[in-house]
Amino acid sequence: MSTNALYTDLSAYYDLMCADIDYPAQSHSVRRLHQLFGTAGRNHLDLACGTGPHVRHFLDCGYCSAGLDINQPMLDIAQQRCPEAQFSRQDMANFQVAEPQDLITCFLYSIHYNAGLEKLRACLTSVHAALAEGGVFCFNAVDKHKIDNRSFVRHSVEHDGSLFAFGSGWYYSGEGERQALRLSIEKTTAGQTQAWQDEHPMVALSFAELQVLLEPHFEVQVFEHDYERITPWAGASGNALFVCVKR
Ligand SMILES: C[S@@+](CC[C@H](N)C(=O)[O-])C[C@H]1O[C@@H](n2cnc3c(N)ncnc32)[C@H](O)[C@@H]1O
CATH class of the missing domain: 2.20.130.10 (CAC2371-like domains)
Incomplete structure (x- = not known):
């Protein structure tokens, strides 16, 4: 089976595979983080949005939410789930937005889909350029x-x-x-x-390497990978939630 078939030929199975993921809890937690660290702006973009479950939750909470993904079959399902949202087929390593964004998210470790450190750097540059003043970039990551x-x-x-x-x-x-x-x-x-x-x-990197990449663009806060409570990362766990405010 070819690489990433789950997001192309097998995309119809994606939501079944994610049936035990608590999307409302993830979205709620990130909304709380945005309230705490961001502005009151409501423009939201979800990178590597997949079939759009987070976009659905942000729309339902009053955000003007949009998604981008590199695989069209995933976007087709997202568009059915969120008919009122704009979706675009773009590589998150080099994307454009029509308007500055107040919140950019990237869930389910999808930031690692940037194919190599150069692409990850380019993605962070694109995110920085796409954010409004005081905008927030929120994602989860794993330490190699x-x-x-x-x-x-x-x-x-x-x-x-x-x-x-x-x-x-x-x-x-x-x-x-x-x-x-x-x-x-x-x-x-x-x-x-x-x-x-x-x-x-x-892409594989340590949290120390990730912080070095983020630092020039963002004020960075790191939290435990827990969508039920907001707790500063204690330095032990290999999964964490990064909240990055545009410099
Ligand atoms: C694990 S899924 C996550 C989907 C969604 N964020 C979720 O939480 O259910 C990863 C997604 O990343 C997308 N993807 C992979 N490489 C990408 C890239 N370079 N740019 C944008 N999307 C990408 C895939 O098509 C897939 O939809």
């Missing part, structure tokens, strides 16, 4: 040194007469700026199983 290659999360869902089993895990070789997200999908219908494996190349 804290990746446990043995950890593979699995869950299953029944849907439309089939049983779907999904698995996902990070892989980092221990060297360099490349990590991978490994995914597996199995669909069992009337005793017949179809299986797909997907491997997504992603």
Whole structure:
């Protein structure tokens, strides 16, 4: 199966794969962070928006929310979910906006889809240029040194007469700026199983390296990866939420 098939040929399965993600809690938490660190402006852009679940929540909370993604099949589903929103097919490493944004988000570790450190740098430059004065960029990230290659999360869902089993895990070789997200999908219908494996190349970096990239553009606050409560990052966990206010 080709790289990133989950976002093209298998895009119809994406929402099933994410059935156990608490999108309302994630969106609510980021709205609270925006209230605390941002302005009252309501222009919002979600990078790597996928099928648009966060855009839906921000629209419902009164934001003028839009999304961008590099894969059209994901955008087609997002547009059905959010008919009133604007979606554009763009690479987050080099994107344009029609108006300055008050809040830019990037959920589910998608910032790592920037293919290499140069692209990540370019993405941060694009975000900085797209933000209004006092605008906030909020995303989550994983520290390459804290990746446990043995950890593979699995869950299953029944849907439309089939049983779907999904698995996902990070892989980092221990060297360099490349990590991978490994995914597996199995669909069992009337005793017949179809299986797909997907491997997504992603940029790998430590939180210390990430902070160095962010510093010239933003005032950076780092929080524990907990969407239920806002707690400063204690320095131990390998997942964290970055809240970056435009300098
Ligand atoms: C893990 S999904 C996350 C989708 C959504 N943010 C969510 O939380 O459900 C990653 C998304 O990143 C998109 N993507 C990958 N590379 C990208 C790039 N360079 N620019 C924009 N989107 C990209 C994929 O098409 C996919 O929709």
